[in-house]
Amino acid sequence: MANYLPEAIVLNILQRLSLKTLLRCTSVCKSWYSLITSPEFTYLHLNFTADSRNTTPNFLSLRRCIRNSQLYDVYSESESFARETTLEFSFRSINSFFTVVGSCNGLLCLSDDRVYYVHTIILWNPCVKRSIVLPKPNLIYNSYGTFVQSLGFGFDPVSRDYKVFRITYVDCARQHPQVELYKLSTGVWQDLSHLALDYVIYNKSRQAYVNRAIHWIACCKNCYDLIVLFDMYYEVFRSMKLPVGLLNNDNPTNKDLVVYKESLALISWNVSGAEPSFCLWMMKEYGVEETWSKHFSFDSHVFCGGFMSPLWVGRRGEVIVVRQDGRLVSYDHDGVVVKDLGVHDSSYEDCRRSIHVDSYKESLVLLEGAHCFSDAVTCYDLPNLHTNNSDFVDIYGCDYELCFENDCK
Structure with missing residues (x-):
């Protein structure tokens, strides 16, 4: 027919x-x-799904570790927070778990770099059970020695290309880093070190992908924080100031960038100061620093000493956090209503730190031209590590955040 x-x-x-x-x-x-399986239909299907997002439920991916196994579940972003499905995860990590760099259009970007760095970066679409292991970047540990890195992942809607961004700082030195960009369309790393980034992106800084740009929290030479972004289309760096309320904050404040209602937002929290607080700042007009506004805030004392770190801010303003006992709970935007989400993980610190929440959607990306799981990193012979457990040394050779902090004193 x-x-x-x-x-x-x-x-x-x-x-x-x-x-x-x-x-x-x-x-x-x-x-x-x-x-x-054509790229044109994949893009068409993504756009149709995005246009109908108001009539279809939103989903979240939740990763956690149980007994040395990494589990990925999909939950509905609703009041019920019901588990919809469990994703088949067949990759092996030389670390206790992968770093989830980001999620975009059904693709998850994973990096095996939490402690031991083995240059394994994966683009994975669990829905179609396809994955791509990226080639080794230009700067690797064996040839350059110790370094730290920051990664970013996103989509360029103009060229319809997925890109992985990598910044490496050698020997914890305050110098221009090496900048590399991987494009799914070409399959190779491109050296962009000539861009001469003048800021230091904090090690393991959580990215926020919005308005076709990757955003990180960074520090400038004068030792104040700001936002650094990389435009995925023009392939240039830009910077933004933090909300005015955070620029002259004498108390040490934790900060993470998030996407809230499709806008750039910033979480700031402090649970140890004299006036512990939790705030969500939202940039109402993208790129206009004067439009930062405090969307909501509440006293962090409601966490009752069991707070560890925020994981997600939902569409209704609920804040999902992992507590020190391994439980996932959500607080409303007033910090009053507390809801146990029914995810009870181990209280072991490594397990708590493995919990990661991100947006999730089904897509056809990678359906054609990628590998099945069995062709990817699952069949790799992982390298043997010769370490002394009694004298553990990070493969990075130093804690970059500590190094930079000492330089600022």
């Missing part, structure tokens, strides 16, 4: 189908397989 329908009508029908149904449709005939 499809042979008698105009292609535009066929496309209009197919783009409305669920991903599970679309995968079944690839077996109908060769023409449907070619159509559904």
Whole structure:
């Protein structure tokens, strides 16, 4: 019957189908397989899903470690916080768990660099069970010695390309870092060190991808924090100031960038000071620093000493945090209503730190041209590490945040 329908009508029908149904449709005939696996249809399906986001539920991916196993579950971003499905995770890490760099259009970017760095970066689409292991970057530990790195991951909607961004600082030195950019379309690392980044992005700084740019918290030479962003299309650095209320804050304040209601936002919290507080700042007009506003705040005493770190801020203003006893709880924007989310993890510190929450959506990205799990890092021979457990040394050779902090004193 499809042979008698105009292609535009066929496309209009197919783009409305669920991903599970679309995968079944690839077996109908060769023409449907070619159509559904084409980059054009993948992009069309993503746009249709984005346009209908107000009528379809939002989902979150939640990663945690249990008994040396990394578990990835999908939860609905609703009041019920119901678990929808468990994702098949078949990768092996030489560390206790992967670093989740970011999530974009159904792709998760993972890096095996939490302690021991083995240059393994993966782009993974769990829905279609496809993954790509990136080639080794230009600067690696074996040839350059100790260094620290910051990673970013996002999508360039103009070129319709997925990009992984990597910044490395050698020997904890305050100098211009090496900058590399990987494009999924080319499959190679490009050296962009000529951009001469003048800021230091904090080690393991959480990224926020919004308005086709990756954002990090960084520090300038004068030792004050700011936001550094990398424009995915123009491939240039820019910077933004933090909210005025945080510029002259004498108390040490933790800060993380997040995306809240599709806008750039910043979480600041302090649970140890004389006046512990938790705030969500929102940039109402992107790029206009004067539009930073405190969206909500509450006294961090409501955490009752069990707070460890925030994980996510939901659409309704609920804040998901992991407590020191391993429980996931959410607080409303007044810090009054506390809800146990039913995720009870181990109180062991490494397990608590493994918990990661990010946005999640199903997509067809990587359906064509990528590897199955069995062809990726699951079959790699992981290197042998010769370490003395009684005298543990980070492969980075130093704690960059500590090094930079000492330089600022």
